[in-house]
Amino acid sequence: MKKIFRTLLYVTTAVIFFSSCSDWLDLTPTDKITDKAVWENESSVDLYVNGFYTYLHQYSPFGTAQANGNMTESLTNTFKYGSYSPGHKAGHPNEYVFNPDLITTQTGGFYSVWSDAYNKIRRMNEFLDAMEKYGAEYPEAVKTKWEAQVRFFRSFIYFQLARRHNGVILYTSLEEMTKDKARSTNEETWDLVEQDIDFAIANLPEAWTGKNQGRLTKYAALAFKSRAMLFAERWQAAYTAADAVIKSNKFELVDDYVQAWKGGNSEAILEYKYDIIGPNHTFDKDYVPMSDGWEFGGLGTPTQEMVESYEKEDGTQMDWTPYYTANATRPPYEELEPRFKATVVYPGSTWKNKVMENSVNGKNGTFMAYREQPMSYGHTTTGYFLRKLMDETLIDVKGIPSTQSWVEIRYAEVLLNKAEAAYRLNKMSEAREAMNQVRARVDLPAKSSSGDEFFEDYRNERKVELAYEGHLFWDMRRWELAH
Incomplete structure (x- = not known):
């Protein structure tokens, strides 16, 4: 995220209070107290929501959830x-x-995440259940923003499951999680991923200010949708989401590729920051x-x-x-x-x-x-x-x-997502234009290919541009080039 997370401890019924620093999304853990007590203080609920942001770290190359840390x-x-x-x-x-x-x-x-993912889904469903029980006194606008953030992360976790399995068990409430359920179809699974993202898109702000800088925005949700819908093979949805981010004019490629994945710049759409006293990582x-x-x-x-x-x-x-x-x-x-x-x-x-x-x-x-x-x-x-x-x-x-940041989504990926979706929709000129913007940053000549030749060029361009950012293996699976 675009402001530093300092320390975080998230347990199912934990309350964690904001520190005195007013312009960071800054976390300082305390002991567990009751679920009801969390909802007596808006700042406590905010911090409860912040616990879900650590999922970005855990599923990044700097974390351990994606493939046993590999x-x-x-x-x-x-x-x-x-x-x-x-x-x-x-x-x-x-x-x-x-x-x-x-x-x-x-x-x-x-690279299974089954147990970890469902533990996280339970935690998010617990939050949504508790909001219904204890959140009546809060304005609807405040509760809707909380729900939008939590449902984004629920979509993010179901996405991790969906790209590994052909349909998974879907739980959208805490009560459901006490019952045995059959696996849903692949289509039903992607339906839920899309529904949760769409709720986030509709209800997240375009930007946050003050201590809330670094939270999810409408454009982060749109950018994530452009990625997820490629896996779902919902080409129009992926195209529309990517195009909305591009036409917002909120983001642009940085001039120097070396800075592209470092965060804190015009290319970073969804970023998680670290700090020397924690959280931090061991990538170096x-x-x-x-x-x-x-x-x-x-x-x-x-x-x-x-x-x-x-x-x-x-x-x-x-x-x-x-x-x-x-x-x-x-x-x-x-x-x-x-x-x-x-x-x-x-x-x-x-x-x-x-x-x-x-x-x-x-x-x-x-x-x-x-x-x-x-x-x-x-x-x-x-x-x-x-x-x-x-x-x-x-x-x-x-x-x-x-302590270097993890940029979960950057603008170059959105351009490439649009290029692939446009190719699938037979919008070849738009596909080439989006891909060639990425190439132009490093002064490579534009590609003029079409059809299968374009898709081969595109796959290599995506491989090179997003190298070691955790995309290639999953892209190869959805292209049916890896098991």
Whole structure:
């Protein structure tokens, strides 16, 4: 979100009071008290709602809910965890990609969120139930804004379930959750996702002020709808939602791609901020090269397959064939387009004032054979390290937690969502225009393709633009390119 969350403890019947800072969405936990007591104070209810905002963190690459804490790109050929140890941010995600027979009833829950999601749904339904019981004294406008935020997050969690399962069990009230229910159809599941988003769109403000800055807005809900409806294959709904965000003129691409995912700018539509005293995260500690003085980084690294997805600065494809041999010279990485350099730490690039070698016995960046060690120990098994999403200003990685923001939705994604929906609706000129706006930011020439050729161009553009932001695996599933 666009203002910092300091600390948060959310339990089912907790009350957490605002601190004295008036211009942050700032959280300080206290002991549990009764559900009824929460509703005796409007600030307490606000803080109750704030508890649901942590779901953005938990389901981000900085959290642990999405795939047991692993980057979901490790379920594609674009990111590799190098160790042989199974478990958290270690060897086995890649094994699922290359050997699906390893997915059994014991291991198949790797990216399952079933229990976690329904716990969260219960909490949100508890809130809505309590609002009916204890919220009569509050103005309808205030209650409607609370409900709109909670229903957005209920939609967000059902979305996590829906893109994993072909229909799920739908609970929209606390009473329902005490009863056995059959799974709903896929269509019914997406109906509820859309209904909750539409309620949020209709009832959230365009902007918040003061201490409420950073809360959900109408445009965040519209942007999320443009994403969700692509998964639902409701092309017109996705198109209309994306188009509404674009035509609002509230957002624009930042000039420098390096700043695009950092938040606090014109591109960030839905953002969650962190703070040094909490909440914070360990993303840098997990993925930095060992040259940072922390021996347990480099857990996962970008692959050559991902590197070859980038075009050259003139929009043509690089011929990588001469560089596949053992005695080959270093590829001319500098010829690749700017997004590559902003995303990948490659041999010869600079990382925190060090020229990276990324080679066997390299001083700055050391190569380790895939699955050679139980942990990666800050080494690379691909010849590359991740740059994107990292905090290059963080020097003491071992001692200081990471605080860079998570941007859940940015404007570039909305443009790409519109491009895909327009393509599905046979609006080819609009599809090209939206995609080419994203390319123009990094001075790549416009694409003029159409039909299947356009969709191939589009898939690669989305892969590159949104690299390592948690999209690719799920996009491949809905395109039926991944299991």
